[in-house]
Amino acid sequence: MNIELMKHVESIVRPIHAPGSQKLRMREELYSQLEQIYLEESGKQDDPQAALLAACERFGDAGELRKELQATVPAVIATTARMDQWIGGRRPGEPLLRYASRIGIRFGAIIAVTVTLLLLWANPGGGQSPPLSIAWSIIAAAGVLFGLNTFVITLCGNAAMAAIEWNDGRMRIHRKGQAALCVLAVGLMVGLSEVAVWLGTDSGYSLADAAILFLEVSLFSVVSFSAVVGLMAYDQRGLSAWNELELGSEQDRQAVAWHA
Amino acid sequence: MIQGNRLRGHLESMILAILEQNPAHGFDVVKRLEERGEGVLQLREGTIYPVLYRMEAAGLIRAKWDDSKADRPGPRRKVYSLSRKGHRQLAKERQLWDQFVQVVGNIVGAHA
Numbered sequence: 001m002n003i004e005l006m007k008h009v010e011s012i013v014r015p016i017h018a019p020g021s022q023k024l025r026m027r028e029e030l031y032s033q034l035e036q037i038y039l040e041e042s043g044k045q046d047d048p049q050a051a052l053l054a055a056c057e058r059f060g061d062a063g064e065l066r067k068e069l070q071a072t073v074p075a076v077i078a079t080t081a082r083m084d085q086w087i088g089g090r091r092p093g094e095p096l097l098r099y100a101s102r103i104g105i106r107f108g109a110i111i112a113v114t115v116t117l118l119l120l121w122a123n124p125g126g127g128q129s130p131p132l133s134i135a136w137s138i139i140a141a142a143g144v145l146f147g148l149n150t151f152v153i154t155l156c157g158n159a160a161m162a163a164i165e166w167n168d169g170r171m172r173i174h175r176k177g178q179a180a181l182c183v184l185a186v187g188l189m190v191g192l193s194e195v196a197v198w199l200g201t202d203s204g205y206s207l208a209d210a211a212i213l214f215l216e217v218s219l220f221s222v223v224s225f226s227a228v229v230g231l232m233a234y235d236q237r238g239l240s241a242w243n244e245l246e247l248g249s250e251q252d253r254q255a256v257a258w259h260a
Numbered sequence: 261m262i263q264g265n266r267l268r269g270h271l272e273s274m275i276l277a278i279l280e281q282n283p284a285h286g287f288d289v290v291k292r293l294e295e296r297g298e299g300v301l302q303l304r305e306g307t308i309y310p311v312l313y314r315m316e317a318a319g320l321i322r323a324k325w326d327d328s329k330a331d332r333p334g335p336r337r338k339v340y341s342l343s344r345k346g347h348r349q350l351a352k353e354r355q356l357w358d359q360f361v362q363v364v365g366n367i368v369g370a371h372a
Contacts, residue, residue, distance in 0.1 A: 028336050029337060029338060032285070032287070033306060058304070
């Protein structure tokens, strides 16, 4: 595929608020169209750069096209996609560790605020509320545990997906050790968190009970995490080539300006 | 030349008429529009897709991935065809168009 044509298409589609599968369809169809125009223009003139410019000119104004494409996405879906991007989206070029940390902190904070509101709602007058130190402990523990879990799941989820590749429509795990390590880490993290919550809220359980709970939760987490990673990898197939494109500063500027 | 802006409001009917003959990819739809426009129609070729997506969402056309890569490399394309609702809509549009041409023709075409 022609990288310059891909970049032009990506500069149109990247800022659109829509689900990934819908944007992939836009990318594929627009690219296909632009490529055919480019081939026609290449037959008319020898200079590839001139052919590229002529093809883009024939294709139409990028900003106008972007607006029209955005208008084809129903408002509810566009808003959901925008929220999804705001809450869990990865910025272009952002290192994985930093991204996972940012998401972990964000989710931890959201849970801490939610728990605080729930405590206030349950005891608005404060008459029967737990002592302030215990309330703060609950809020802090919920925030830290949730944030930590989100961090590990984001980190391992992305690393596991990076270990998967698609060849002619078939999924293949090309870094099996990395994928296995990610799955185990998530199982361990979620299992330990569940045990910590359990022991923290009820001291009447033995260590054997805790071990059984740990095993059950870990096993469930391993299975569900693997299934989710598989489904997400399926959903994201074909997207990596587009996501890895670095747009030029002018295209970035236009995309960001429109995004804002 | 009749450019994109002047076609607004008519483009959907024109696409329905094009797809009535045969299913087509977006690129072919543009080519057929230009052919039947006898060189007078001038479209920005990328702008066909928002219209196709709108028409698909409205149930006027159906889209199916064309996975055959025998004739060309590159990404997949959708093949668009007319739905039953699209056929009905086209018949309605034709009726309205005939009426429009007659009425406007009588007024604009009448020389003082």
